[in-house]
Amino acid sequence: MKLYNFFRSSASYRVRIALNLKGVSYQYIPIHLRRSGGEHHTPAYRAMNPQELVPTLEDGGRFFTQSLAIIEYLEERYPEPPLLPRDPADRATVRSMALGVACEIHPLQNTRVVSYLRDVLHHGDEDVNAWIRHWVTLGLAALEQQVLAVPQRGRFCFGTTPSLADIFLVPQLYNARRFGCDLSVCPTLVQIDQACCALPAFADAAPEKQPDAE
Ligand SMILES: N[C@@H](CCC(=O)N[C@@H](CS)C(=O)NCC(=O)O)C(=O)O
Known part of the structure; x- marks a missing residue:
């Protein structure tokens, strides 16, 4: 798994916490939000994430965007420990x-x-x-x-x-x-x-x- 993210981005921070809670290891790929006008605006990054926002999670050749969707994906793939109650x-x-x-x-x-x-x-x-x-x-x-x-x-x-x-x-x-x-x-x-x-x-x-x- 690869996480395209920025250290200070709070949406990225959410996904890092979820990955850590699930004990899933990942490759950290920094995307600087200010350098060169913002690396999230490059054509290469836009191809992964048309919203031009971090984070993006790459897994199994697919790219997942929006931190909540990414975390729910992790929750479904790695149910333990659960991040949502049962009821x-x-x-x-x-x-x-x-x-x-x-x-x-x-x-x-x-x-x-x-x-x-x-x-x-x-x-x-x-x-x-x-x-x-x-x-x-x-x-x-x-x-x-x-x-x-x-x-x-x-x-x-x-x-x-x-x-x-x-x-x-x-x-x-x-x-x-x-x-x-x-x-x-x-x-x-x-x-x-x-x-x-x-x-x-x-x-x-x-x-x-x-x-x-x-
Ligand atoms: N709702 C999105 C928000 C993503 C988002 O806004 N990320 C910020 C950093 S926390 C970003 O990429 N900002 C770049 C910009 O505003 O140009 C999510 O949860 O993933």
């Missing part, structure tokens, strides 16, 4: 937490969106930072409430073992810290993040541990 209602709850990050928070702070605000609409740093902090904080506050409402409260977002929800949470909190967001809105998420980062699967996936880290 359908519980599975929907965990997926909702992950999707809250993937669909409601992350896209609004993604590089190309922020660059558009800055370079095309000519917003200054102050506006852009306010935009990022607003959407990230709003989304994390909602996720905090979702986690608190879980009947099976444990050390993780859902119960006593890491799930898809934790895989999406940890990279998003990493981004939130980078952007200077106010994490007082989500004290439970901060505790869960600490519990996750104490596990080797999460710690080894951290941006600063990757071969292309700057």
Whole structure:
């Protein structure tokens, strides 16, 4: 398996955590998002991933894109340890937490969106930072409430073992810290993040541990 990714990309970080939790070894192929105008915009990369986003997973001669689809692929190919609970209602709850990050928070702070605000609409740093902090904080506050409402409260977002929800949470909190967001809105998420980062699967996936880290 080959993972085309970037150390600081939170969508890449999610897939690295999942691969580590599953104990699947992979080749790390760095795709630099800024160098030479962004290596994700080259024709060779676009042929693998027409969305021109990282990550892309190559397996069995096929290319898989979108971190959630990649992680669900890994879940189906390597069912142990499970990243989703067994009960359908519980599975929907965990997926909702992950999707809250993937669909409601992350896209609004993604590089190309922020660059558009800055370079095309000519917003200054102050506006852009306010935009990022607003959407990230709003989304994390909602996720905090979702986690608190879980009947099976444990050390993780859902119960006593890491799930898809934790895989999406940890990279998003990493981004939130980078952007200077106010994490007082989500004290439970901060505790869960600490519990996750104490596990080797999460710690080894951290941006600063990757071969292309700057
Ligand atoms: N929904 C996609 C998001 C992928 C994504 O936005 N990746 C970012 C890095 S975290 C990226 O490639 N950004 C490049 C850009 O914005 O130009 C996923 O989950 O894989």
